[in-house]
Amino acid sequence: xxxxxxGAPGGAGRAAHAGSGVPVVSLRHVRKSYPAGxxxxxxxxxxxxxxxxxxxxxxxxxxxxxxxxxxxTLLRCLAGLMPPTSGEALFEGNVxxxxxxxxxxxxxxxxxxxxxxxTVNRNIALPLKVRGVDKATRAKRIAEVLASVxxxxxxxxxxxxxxxxxxxxVAIARSLAYRPDLLLMDEPFASVDAQTRFELExxxxxxxxxxxxxxxxxxxDIDEAxxxxxxxxxxxxxPGVVAEIVDVALPRPRDQxxxxxDERFARYRQKLLGLVMAR
Amino acid sequence: MHRDGNGIxxxxxxxxxAAGTAxxxxxxxxxxxxxxxxxxxxxxxxAVGVAAWWVLSAHSTSLYFPPLEKILRQLYAxxxxxxxxxxxxxxxxxxxxxxxxxxxxxxxIGALLxxxxxxxxxxxxxxxxxxVLPAPALVPAVMxxxxxxxxxxxxxxxxxxxxxxxxNTLDGMRGVDEIKLDTSRVLGLSGFRAVRSVVLPAxxxxxxxxxxxxxxxxxxxxxxxxxxxxxxGIGYFIVNAQQAFNYLNMWTGIIMLALIGIVANLLFVLAxxxxxxxxxxxxAKEAR
Amino acid sequence: xxxxxxxxxxxxxxxxxxRGRALGRLAARLAVLAAALGLWQALxxxxxxxxxxxxxxxxxxxxxxxxxxxxxxxAAVGDTMAAWVVGLLLGGGCAIAVGTLIGLNGFALRSVTPxxxxxxxxxxxxxxxxxxxxxxxxxxxxxxxxxxxxxxxxVIQVFYGVRSMDPTVRDTATVLQVRGGRRFFVVVLxxxxxFIATGLRVSAAVALIIAIIAxxxxxxxxxxxxxxxxxxxxxxxxxxxxxxxxVAGLLGVGLAGAxxxxxxxxxxxxxxxxxxxxxxP
Numbered sequence: 001x002x003x004x005x006x007g008a009p010g011g012a013g014r015a016a017h018a019g020s021g022v023p024v025v026s027l028r029h030v031r032k033s034y035p036a037g038x039x040x041x042x043x044x045x046x047x048x049x050x051x052x053x054x055x056x057x058x059x060x061x062x063x064x065x066x067x068x069x070x071x072x073t074l075l076r077c078l079a080g081l082m083p084p085t086s087g088e089a090l091f092e093g094n095v096x097x098x099x100x101x102x103x104x105x106x107x108x109x110x111x112x113x114x115x116x117x118x119t120v121n122r123n124i125a126l127p128l129k130v131r132g133v134d135k136a137t138r139a140k141r142i143a144e145v146l147a148s149v150x151x152x153x154x155x156x157x158x159x160x161x162x163x164x165x166x167x168x169x170v171a172i173a174r175s176l177a178y179r180p181d182l183l184l185m186d187e188p189f190a191s192v193d194a195q196t197r198f199e200l201e202x203x204x205x206x207x208x209x210x211x212x213x214x215x216x217x218x219x220x221d222i223d224e225a226x227x228x229x230x231x232x233x234x235x236x237x238x239p240g241v242v243a244e245i246v247d248v249a250l251p252r253p254r255d256q257x258x259x260x261x262d263e264r265f266a267r268y269r270q271k272l273l274g275l276v277m278a279r
Numbered sequence: 280m281h282r283d284g285n286g287i288x289x290x291x292x293x294x295x296x297a298a299g300t301a302x303x304x305x306x307x308x309x310x311x312x313x314x315x316x317x318x319x320x321x322x323x324x325x326a327v328g329v330a331a332w333w334v335l336s337a338h339s340t341s342l343y344f345p346p347l348e349k350i351l352r353q354l355y356a357x358x359x360x361x362x363x364x365x366x367x368x369x370x371x372x373x374x375x376x377x378x379x380x381x382x383x384x385x386x387x388i389g390a391l392l393x394x395x396x397x398x399x400x401x402x403x404x405x406x407x408x409x410x411v412l413p414a415p416a417l418v419p420a421v422m423x424x425x426x427x428x429x430x431x432x433x434x435x436x437x438x439x440x441x442x443x444x445x446x447n448t449l450d451g452m453r454g455v456d457e458i459k460l461d462t463s464r465v466l467g468l469s470g471f472r473a474v475r476s477v478v479l480p481a482x483x484x485x486x487x488x489x490x491x492x493x494x495x496x497x498x499x500x501x502x503x504x505x506x507x508x509x510x511x512g513i514g515y516f517i518v519n520a521q522q523a524f525n526y527l528n529m530w531t532g533i534i535m536l537a538l539i540g541i542v543a544n545l546l547f548v549l550a551x552x553x554x555x556x557x558x559x560x561x562x563a564k565e566a567r
Numbered sequence: 568x569x570x571x572x573x574x575x576x577x578x579x580x581x582x583x584x585x586r587g588r589a590l591g592r593l594a595a596r597l598a599v600l601a602a603a604l605g606l607w608q609a610l611x612x613x614x615x616x617x618x619x620x621x622x623x624x625x626x627x628x629x630x631x632x633x634x635x636x637x638x639x640x641x642a643a644v645g646d647t648m649a650a651w652v653v654g655l656l657l658g659g660g661c662a663i664a665v666g667t668l669i670g671l672n673g674f675a676l677r678s679v680t681p682x683x684x685x686x687x688x689x690x691x692x693x694x695x696x697x698x699x700x701x702x703x704x705x706x707x708x709x710x711x712x713x714x715x716x717x718x719x720x721x722v723i724q725v726f727y728g729v730r731s732m733d734p735t736v737r738d739t740a741t742v743l744q745v746r747g748g749r750r751f752f753v754v755v756l757x758x759x760x761x762f763i764a765t766g767l768r769v770s771a772a773v774a775l776i777i778a779i780i781a782x783x784x785x786x787x788x789x790x791x792x793x794x795x796x797x798x799x800x801x802x803x804x805x806x807x808x809x810x811x812x813x814v815a816g817l818l819g820v821g822l823a824g825a826x827x828x829x830x831x832x833x834x835x836x837x838x839x840x841x842x843x844x845x846x847x848p
Contacts, residue, residue, distance in 0.1 A: 076461075079461075079465060081461055081464060081465070098464070099464045099465050099467075101467060103465065104465065105461075105462070105465040107458055107461070107462065109458060112456050112458040112459065113458050113459070113462045115459065115462075115477065115480070115481075116557050116558065116561045117480045117481075117483070117557045117558070126466055126468070126476065127466040127467055130466060130467040130468055130472070131467060158557055158560070158561070160557075160560070160561040160564055160565075161560075161564070174466075175465075178467075323678070324678055324679065324682045325682055325685065328682075343700050343701070397595065400592050400595065400596075401592070401595035401596050401598070401599045402596075402599055404596055405596075405599065405600070405603075407820075408816050408819075408820060409816070411772065411816065411819030411820050411822075411823050412812070412815060412816035412819050413775050413776045413779045413815055413816075413818075413819055414776070415776060415779050415780045415783055415791070416779050416790070416791060416794055416811075416812050416815040416816075417812060418783065419783075419794050419795050419797075419798035419808060420794070420798070420805075420808060420809065420812060422798065423620055423621070423798060423802075423805065423808075424620050424621060495690070498690045499690060499692055499776070499780075502690065502692055502693075503692065503780055503783070503784075506783075506784055507783060507784075507795075517693075517696050518696065518784070520696075521696045521699060521700065526700065529696055529700075532696075533693050533694075533696060533697065536689075536690060536693040537689040537690070537693050539690075540688050540689045540690045540693070541685070541688050541689060543688075544688035545688075
C-alpha cells in the first residue's frame, strides 16, 4: 500500500514502484510569489522558491516546516485555488487550472469554513447536490459519512452548536462525502485541544483506510507528522524549498501509545527537528 | 466532564444531540419568566408616558391639543371603521410596491456590481452621489415626469430606498470571508450557484441592515411624496387636516403614521430574526 | 432615515496597488460620465425625451453654470445650511447632554434605551405637522424639526458610547483623581467619541434630508424651495430645477466628505481611524 516515488532533489534517489501508475499529485519546480500590496513597485514576497515532489496514490504525505515556509501557499497551489507563478502543478497527470472535482480540502479554521446558515446535513449535502447526486443517495451518503467520523445523529444541528472537535469532523465528513481522490488538510487539528487532537489523528488514519484516499497533510507539529505519515516533506524556511523528504518506516496500523514509544519514533523526531530548525 | 470528541463510536453523536436538548429542558421556569418580564419592562416608561398624556390632556380645551381620549376615538372612527381606510390602503400599496422594487433591485444590482469589477469601479462615485443626494429633493422632478398618481409615488419611493440596500449588498458581498469563498470553489460551486448558495447568505446580515435603512427611507418618501403631490393617502390626509384647521383629524393621522412606523419595524425585526436566526445564535454562542 | 452604508464616508472602493490601475479607473469613471451626459443629450435631441418633461443636458448644464455665477444659488445654499447647522447643534447638544447624563446611571440607561429605540421607529416626519401648528412656516420650525430628527439616532449612540467606556480607562481616571467637569471633557467624551462620531455622521445626513423636507413643506428660502419654485414655474424652469437638485446632491457629498475628514482629524488616535488611514488613498 505504501508507494515510493521518483526521488526529489535533496533526497536520495528512490526506485519507482512498478504499477504505481500516475502520481496523484506532482509538483515540478513550483514557485509562488506575491506582489506585496500597497503602492506599485513594492517588493514581491517570495513564498515558494522551488518545490518538487510527488505523492503516489493511497499515500499519506505530511508537509512540515517552520512558520513562513509557505506550507499553506503550497496547499493552495495543490488545491488549484492558486496558480503557481512558475513551474508545474499536476493533479493525476493534468495541469491544475482550477479546483478539480476529485479534491477535498479541510481548512484549519472550521468555524469559517463550515457554513453557519446550513445544518450539518445541508453542509454535507452541498457538494453532493452540485455533483448531481439524487436526493435518496444523498441522504444515504450523508448518513454514511457522518457515521464514519463518529457523528451519527448530529445532522440536524448547526455547526456552531457543536464543539471544535466535532465541527472539524463535520468538515472532514463534508470533504469525504463526494469521495475525492485527494484530501488536502491545512493544519486541521491546530485549533483543537490536545486530547481531541489525538482522537482526530486516529480518525483520519481510519478514514484514509476506509475511503482509500490519498492525503496531503500540512502541520507544524512534528510528532503528528511522524505519527500519521508514510512520507514527510520538509520545507525550508522562507522562501520555501524542499529540504528533504523523509520516509517514515513505522509499522501500521499506528497506535498513539505503542507507536509513539517506539524508539524509531524518537529518532525520526530528532532528525526532523534538526531539519526544521536548521537555518 | 468529558469534552465532546471522546468516543469515536457512533454513540457520541447521539450523546451530543441529547446534551443539546437537555440544556434546553433544564432552563427553570423562573428564568423564562424573568426573560419575559425583562422584555416588557421597558414598556413601563412608555406606558407612564401615554398615561400622563391621557391624564394631562383630559380636560384640555386647546384647539391644537385635544384630549387623547377624543383623538383615539376619532382614530378608530376614521381609520379602522371608516372612511380614511381607503387612504391608508392606498398609501400602504404604494409603499409596499416601492419598497419591494427597492429591496429586490438593490440586492440584484448590488450583486451584479459585485460580479463585474470594472463596472463597479467605474460607476461607484455616481452611485455614491445618488446615495447621499437627499431624495425629497427629487420629488418635484419626479412629479414632472410621472404626474401625481400611483406611479410617481412608487417611482420616488423605489428610487430613494434602493441605495442603502444596494450599497450594503455590495459591501456585504465584498466582505465575505475568503475561506468561505475558497471552500465554495473546492466544493464545486461556481458562478451564479456560488453567489446564490454562499455569497448572498454570508452577506445576508449586512444586506438585512441595508434593507432596514431602506425601510426608513421608504416610509419617509411615502409621506413626503403625498404631502407634495396632494392627491390622497395618509400623508395628504395629515397635511390637509392641518391646513383645514381640523387638528383632531390631524392628530389621528399622526398617531396612525407613528403606528405604521412601529408596526413596519416590528414586522421587519420578526422577519429578520427568522431569516438570520443562525447568525444571532452563532454570535451569542461565540460571546459566551 | 437614510443611514450610511456602514463604511467610511468615502466611496466603498479600496485603492489597489499600482498607479496604472488608479489611472485606468479614473479614465473609466470619466468615460462613464461622458457617456451618460452624451446619451442624455442624444435622447433629448432625438425627441425621445420630451422637452416639457425633462430638460436637455446642455440646458441643465447651462442653467447650473448660470446659477453658480449668480447670488441666488449661494443664498439658497446658505439658508439650507443655516437650518442644517442650527438643527445639528441644537439636537446634537441636547443628545450629548441628555445622553451622558442618562448614560452615567446604569438603571436610567437600561430603562431608557429600549424606549428610545422604540421612538426611533416612529417616522420623524410625523412630527412635522405638529411643528407647523406650533411655529408655522418659520425658520424656528425648521430648526426645531431638524434638531428633533438629529436627537434620536445621536442619543442612542451617546448611550452606547458612554456605556462602552473601557473599565481600565475609567479606573485609571479614578486613580488619577480626575473628577467632575474635567473628567467629563477629558475622559468620558473622548472615550465615547467614536460612537458620537458615527452618530453625528448619521445625524448629519438625516439633518440635510429633514432640512430639505422642511423647506418643501414649510417654505423658507433654501435649496428645496428653489426646486419647488422652479417646478411650479413650468417646463422652461426645469433646467434650473435640475441644477438645484444637483446642488443638493453636491451638498450631500460635501457634508459627508467634511465629516469623514473631521473624523479622521479628531479621531486619528482611535484604532478604527488608524486602520482606515492605512488603507486611505
